[in-house]
Amino acid sequence: MKELAKDILIEKGVSPSYHRLKVLEYLLENRNHPSADDIYRKLIEEIPTLSKTTIYNTLKTFVESGLVESFNILQNEVRYEYNLNPHAHFLCKKCGKIYDLPDYDNCLKNQIIAGHEIHDHQINLSGICKNCREKE
Amino acid sequence: MKELAKDILIEKGVSPSYHRLKVLEYLLENRNHPSADDIYRKLIEEIPTLSKTTIYNTLKTFVESGLVESFNILQNEVRYEYNLNPHAHFLCKKCGKIYDLPDYDNCLKNQIIAGHEIHDHQINLSGICKNCREKE
DNA sequence: TACAATTTTGTAATCATTACATAATTGAAT
DNA sequence: ATTCAATTATGTAATGATTACAAAATTGTA
Ligand SMILES: [Mn+2]
Ligand SMILES: [Mn+2]
Ligand SMILES: [Zn+2]
Ligand SMILES: [Zn+2]
Numbered sequence: 001m002k003e004l005a006k007d008i009l010i011e012k013g014v015s016p017s018y019h020r021l022k023v024l025e026y027l028l029e030n031r032n033h034p035s036a037d038d039i040y041r042k043l044i045e046e047i048p049t050l051s052k053t054t055i056y057n058t059l060k061t062f063v064e065s066g067l068v069e070s071f072n073i074l075q076n077e078v079r080y081e082y083n084l085n086p087h088a089h090f091l092c093k094k095c096g097k098i099y100d101l102p103d104y105d106n107c108l109k110n111q112i113i114a115g116h117e118i119h120d121h122q123i124n125l126s127g128i129c130k131n132c133r134e135k136e
Numbered sequence: 137m138k139e140l141a142k143d144i145l146i147e148k149g150v151s152p153s154y155h156r157l158k159v160l161e162y163l164l165e166n167r168n169h170p171s172a173d174d175i176y177r178k179l180i181e182e183i184p185t186l187s188k189t190t191i192y193n194t195l196k197t198f199v200e201s202g203l204v205e206s207f208n209i210l211q212n213e214v215r216y217e218y219n220l221n222p223h224a225h226f227l228c229k230k231c232g233k234i235y236d237l238p239d240y241d242n243c244l245k246n247q248i249i250a251g252h253e254i255h256d257h258q259i260n261l262s263g264i265c266k267n268c269r270e271k272e
Numbered sequence: 273t274a275c276a277a278t279t280t281t282g283t284a285a286t287c288a289t290t291a292c293a294t295a296a297t298t299g300a301a302t
Numbered sequence: 303a304t305t306c307a308a309t310t311a312t313g314t315a316a317t318g319a320t321t322a323c324a325a326a327a328t329t330g331t332a
Contacts, residue, residue, distance in 0.1 A: 074208070099250070113261070116264070120262045120263065123260075124208070124258040124259075126256045129253075
């Protein structure tokens with residue numbers, strides 16, 4: 001049962017415009033934590049009039065409606081993903097790939113720690129990935 | 137026994153130039169996770185010729201020599217700290233303050249997870265802090 | 273003093289992101 | 303179908319942190 005971008009948008013109360021559908025479909029098919037620019041460069045191929053501002057607007061809408069998550073494992077650009085399950089991220093400093101680590105969620109969302117109300121929880125690991133290690 | 141900036145630099149093999157001493161002293165006294173610009177704006181008061189590039193160079197040197205840690209809890213700027221103990225960070229979305237959470241380290245540094253070699257481990261939480269909650 | 277190595281400075285470039293005004297599209301009401 | 307307001311998309315210009323790079327200053331040592 002393939003997830004339909006349109007249904008997901010409607011369910012979250014986001015009106016399913018053409019561009020929003022395209023961005024969400026991209027995120028459903030590409031689970032490699034793309035940047036705004038990654039999405040733009042792919043979609044501009046079939047939508048030549050597409051504006052990068054539209055990508056930023058769309059992603060902002062998605063994140064605010066809880067449809068998509070953004071995270072700052074890199075210091076220069078934001079990455080996005082459609083993956084609501086809590087999980088940690090691992091960045092390989094050699095090849096730049098970002099891996100999911102589902103077993104290391106340890107999620108503190110909605111808990112109260114030291115009096116602080118936790119709304120969001122990101123675990124960012126980095127080092128050398130399995131692939132890169134095996135090449136050496 | 138107050139930690140002496142000069143001794144710390146020498147121990148880590150970083151030559152203790154005037155500017156480096158000033159930056160490290162700032163970090164030793166200000167445990168509020170400052171940005172490069174925070175440090176610059178304070179030090180320019182007593183060093184009017186100070187260049188912001190020097191701040192960036194110095195912080196880069198410190199991070200590379202393992203003297204200082206940097207982290208990306210914000211999407212637009214890097215924050216720095218002198219605190220070698222593993223701990224998590226909590227960002228208040230209301231007041232912008234960044235708190236330390238020493239009990240939630242759960243550090244995976246130098247471990248191998250799913251074949252990946254973990255060199256660095258950041259835990260970034262966000263929400264509404266104790267102070268801001270009590271004001272409501 | 274001479275000189276090479278290190279450190280600092282200043283300017284300009286880079287690059288992701290945002291601001292904002294304008295244009296296009298949509299969807300309901302007439 | 304037409305009108306009109308609301309939403310969505312576009313384009314350009316600005317912002318702001320960070321980096322590149324070359325020149326200047328400082329340091330340590332012969
Ligand atoms: Mn992920
Ligand atoms: Mn800290
Ligand atoms: Zn790798
Ligand atoms: Zn607060």
